[in-house]
Amino acid sequence: MRALQPVSLNANGSSAWLVLDQYATTPSVRLDLVISGGACTAQVDYTDDDPFQNPWSPSPVTVGGQIVPSTTTSTTVTSTTIPRAVRLTVTAAGGGTATLKVVQQGLQ
Numbered sequence: 001m002r003a004l005q006p007v008s009l010n011a012n013g014s015s016a017w018l019v020l021d022q023y024a025t026t027p028s029v030r031l032d033l034v035i036s037g038g039a040c041t042a043q044v045d046y047t048d049d050d051p052f053q054n055p056w057s058p059s060p061v062t063v064g065g066q067i068v069p070s071t072t073t074s075t076t077v078t079s080t081t082i083p084r085a086v087r088l089t090v091t092a093a094g095g096g097t098a099t100l101k102v103v104q105q106g107l108q
Contacts, residue, residue, distance in 0.1 A: 003103045009042070009090045010097040017058060017085040018102055019051045026106030027082045033100055034074045040096030044068035046083035058085065 007015040020029060031044055047058040068077050070091060088100040 003101070006099050006101045007088050008097055008099040009088055009093070010037075010040075011093045012090050014045070014090075015088040015100065017047070017051065017087045018100075019085045020082050020102075020104055022082045022084060024082060024104060024106035027080050028078060028105040029082055029086075030076065030078045030103045030105075031068055031086065031100065032074075032076050032103075033068045033071065033088070033098065035072060036074075036097050036099070038096035039072060039092070039094035040090060040098050041070055041072050041092035041094070042068075042088060042090045042098035042100075043070045044077075044086055044100060045089050046086045048084050051085050 004018050009015060033042060033044060035042065049058045068075060086102060088098060090098050
């Protein structure tokens with residue numbers, strides 16, 4: 001199991017991409033999106049583009065392709081399909097903070 005460093009945003013925008021290991025022996029990733037301190041709308045985008053390609057210009061999958069769709073409440077999603085990378089996007093900060101915690105299973 002590998003827990004990535006959580007990322008937090010309290011303004012509109014996107015975090016840096018968090019690269020996942022798509023070759024995990026047990027493909028499972030848990031994404032905890034925590035909304036705190038006020039109204040905030042956030043989502044978790046993903047990309048299947050190769051993060052080790054130079055230069056890397058990822059195309060985020062959006063609208064129906066978010067792992068965590070746009071929400072104003074804290075939520076947890078577990079996916080058995082591992083994308084190449086995920087990121088936190090805040091579309092309406094509203095005085096709140098969004099935090100993304102990522103835990104990937106099956107790593108050796």
